[in-house]
Amino acid sequence: MYKVLDKSIIGADEMVMNMGPQHPSTHGVLRLKIVTDGEIVSHIEPIIGYLHRCFEKHCENLSYEQIVPFTDRCDYLAAMHMAHGYSIAVEKLLGIEELPERVEYIRVILAEFQRIASHLIAVGVFGLDVGAITPFTWTLRDRERIIDLFESVTGSRLLYNYIWPGGLAHDLPPNFIQKANDFLNYFEPQIEEYNNLLTTNKIFIERSADIGVMPVDVAINYGVSGPTLRGSGVPFDLRKDEPYSIYQKFDFDVPVGEGLMGTVGDCWDRYYVKVLEMKESIKILKQALNSIPEGDVKAAIPKKIRPKKGEIYSRYETARGDLGLYIRSGGKNMPSRLKMRSPAYCNLSVLNEISAGWMISDVISVLGSLDIVLGEIDR
Amino acid sequence: MSENFLVKKYKEKVELLENNSILVDASDWKEISTFIFKSRFDYLMCITSYDLEQDNKIGLAYNFYSTKSKEYLEIRIEFEATTKVFSIAEIWRAADWHEREAYDLMGVIFEGHPDMKRILLPDDWDGHPLRKDWKEPEYYNGMPVPKDKTYWE
Amino acid sequence: MTSVVDSLLNLFSFTGLDNSILLILVLHIPALSIFLVMVVNATVAVYVERKVAAFMQDRLGPMEVGLFGFKGGKKFWGGIGQTIADAIKLLTKEDIVPDSADKKLMLLAPFIIFIGAFLTFIAVPFSQNLVVSDFNIGVFYIMAMSSVGVIGIIIAGWSSNNKWSLYGSMRAAAQIVSYEIPIGLSLLLAVLVVGSLNLGDIVQWQAENRWFIFHSPFTFIAFFIFFISVVAETNRTPFDIPEAESELVAGWMTEYSGFKWAIFFLSEYANMMIVSIVASVVFLGGWLSPFAIINVGIPNSWMIFDGPLIGIIWLMSKALFLIFVMMWFRWTFPRLRVDQLMYLCWKVFIPFCLANLFFVSIWELIGGLFFK
């Protein structure tokens, strides 16, 4: 970290830079008000809300079924996760304990594919932020294949509305298992290529290691979650710690940042955790694809969703972290209050803490490693 | 159970609700929040503001988690809309943005928050839209707010 | 080695005009040719760059715009007319000048950069005898003229009245000025060994001895230092910090559009061409063939046999290969940070260059004693 010089000695003024909302590496319409001393940043204020779509107000006027397409639009890079998390919350609210095995398997398979797809974007975009363009197109190319798989399942490529409270919209296509296995066989060696091209590249390491270090206590105090928290060395993953769906059946590890190239919790660790998580997702997928049972995917869908009065707080591990849904039901077919604790919202709030004192270029690295999606932050 | 330690310590001041959440009075929140932090709940997951739809009352639900003992705690405060609530942003930094959001959308006023201003809505927005009695304004910045959808279909 | 101007003066001497008048008339021919070379170079290089990028990134690149109905299918030639279409678009585009910009300086900046590149071309040899003006101080002149552009960059960044542009131009100034030093020190090796600043003499020495890159292990290292430094001097990835599209949007070019921006582009690719040719001439034997057999012929017939036509192929293929390597760098590496760039220059390249200078001097001394 650089020392910001004492203003009284050199008599230099600070400059306020306005980064965004139209800036190539703010990942959407984020605006950063940066106070700089030359190239060195002394304070950052993220200004959000440019993509605010009144999600929570909408939910109060829509029935539980109709909310699902809107949850997709929150985190548009991991739409399957949002719908899955929401469905789990509504099932909890309704008291549905058990779903058909096949539903759970399909949900897990799609969620893990979605995690790979989302991490591919994160990995590629981080490369793009530090100036490497080729890894980005390679990751997008592979993500495209996952999206093709999704399209064959759900009919759409980005926003699916496939996972419904209580079940699924429809069953898998007949040759899905084969196609998914083909993809996994193709994809596994690709991760090595990314590593050779980007992860172990000296310039990339220079740009990301030891930068934006987030200590564990800061991370927890700020409510950071997901790969960002695990990058700081906390092995906390809801899939492991409090398995929802059927994650307890699968054997996988929770990768954490180890500081291989610098300090624990730097940008490189946060990046590398995502690469490792893709490998873990492949592990889960291979187990799930081999043991998927038969069954009816629509059997447990309730005819009418009208939960009793009450509240529920449900957590879900999305690609970006801990998605919390607080639903208050007033006994109607519409929630009386639905609050979404979006993971990237909390992850972004830590930005000033970990990137003040670094250069403008480092702010972009830190922002890239936090892996934010503005659709989810602004809701 | 995680909530027992609170009920034990503050017998008079707290009330145990169903599904194990604890109702706290707004005036005691400063004391209790410090105590919660000093016991093991280091991770603030979420602050939800909600409208009770009666007596102009609104509520806040705090969801805590302990990364050490893997326990959950839900605290609720229900109060008159004009009451000032103690801000826990200095204790859990995660509360900073959540409280700003609660202020922005529900109009909860927090006392002692370092930077209390709107976060999601524009600064010149009128009112707090998640209140149940909130009405769409006729004008926004001098522009009429269209309500009749016949014009754009 | 004769220069193009001399040859042209000889050629038109039958008109019987006074040399000073004839010179003014005749100078238009090389000037136009240089401009043409710059334009063609930019057009082709942009197309090749896009295709190289696309192929390295598993894409196809421009595929739609053909030339005279020729499209070439799904091959390298798929969109051969693309840059021409782009150029027409750029030239007919509205020229947007920010309201609070310093308009005169903003107009001036692209032309300073262009003049810097243009003047450098005067001393750049394309082949034997195919140089506009054959200076005694060729190396020195090229070094001096290629630094003129930085003034334009600073003016561009300052006059745009945009903080990001200002950052870009300040970074560019620091970077280009710093990297002049390793470039100069590397070229100094050749000057030291050959004993002349004339580019023709340097190639002549290589014809008599060996390519300079293979002269000693130190000149081998010097070539790479030189090449990486010129990549930095031309602001290309991994040293494109002044432009840095993910940080500064487009750096000092942010507020420019249309024709002015096209001139920036023209000069940038011209600079690439210049440094590649200089690298080939000084280190890779210039217009000498790798086989060193074809370079014979009848003296003083500069049009056909004495190098030019065959030499230009060799020189250009060397230069184009170096340009390809620059593109290859660009589509492989991430970008360095400002301080790391400076670290690389001042703490890695300059010490190595100084050591090189010392060891090459000793090499010459010992070599002079033992080998010759």
Added chain:
Amino acid sequence: MGEYINNIIYGVKSLITGMSLTLKHFRNKKNLVATLQYPHEKWPIPERNIGFDPSEYNTIRSRLHVDIDDCIGCLQCERACPVDCIKIDTIKPSKGNEFDCGITSNDTRKKMIVPRFTIDMSECMYCDLCVHPCPEECIYMVGGPNDSKHEIDYEFSQFERHGLVFEFATATDQDIIDIGAESYLEKRKQREQKLTRAEKLEGMLISEGAVPVAAAPVAAAPVAAAPVAAAPVAAVSIDFNIKSIDFIKDKEVRGIAKKAFMGAKRAKLEGVAMIDFIIAELDKASKLDVDTKSTLEGFKEGKA
């Protein structure tokens, strides 16, 4: 020094690894290229044997289509739509009217006619929710086994925005008259007029439905002249709108005045009455000074 050298060596090594990798891709591109040359090649939209068996709905997310002959006007799809892009009007035959509404392909006798069934595809978000509840399976995304009937619509691009509003209803005016709903025709005509007026953009009209009297244009006055003339009631004769209050410097006073303006509007006061109301309100709040009063009075005579 050792670290310095190691760093350089590692750097050079990793850079060469990267460059060899990109060179490899530069060579064998054919099996990895993901580009689709869009207008010449098209990625097949996945179509699954949808049938209309409820367990096997279509997976396609293309344009919505309605087989209007099968529609019984149950409004299930309209209710399911989260974005209100489906709009259906139904008319039941009045008692004693013997109009035959028809029969669906599932042999369900229709009880009403559907004179309007529009889907605004520019609002549709392709969530598929309207397809599932349809009891007659007559609304679906185009494609699949119905391919022979309706081709997959790849882009369905239109030159104008209202080109994306699709009308499926086939009920003729005669049908509507036969069923005894002339009033519906009248209503439809009014709606169409409104729409065309909005298309011509002759100034924005505010809350015309709620307060037909106060069809006062908020936008610049000269532009607004045309729709005002078209409106059935004569417009405000005095040039006084909410912007006129801006002459008041004091923020607080201006706020009260504006509130009063809106209150007056809601009470359907106009012109002189409105200004009087504002003056009274200001007086009540004891914020009325001489200048403000005189200027406001001046508005009555039509001078600013």
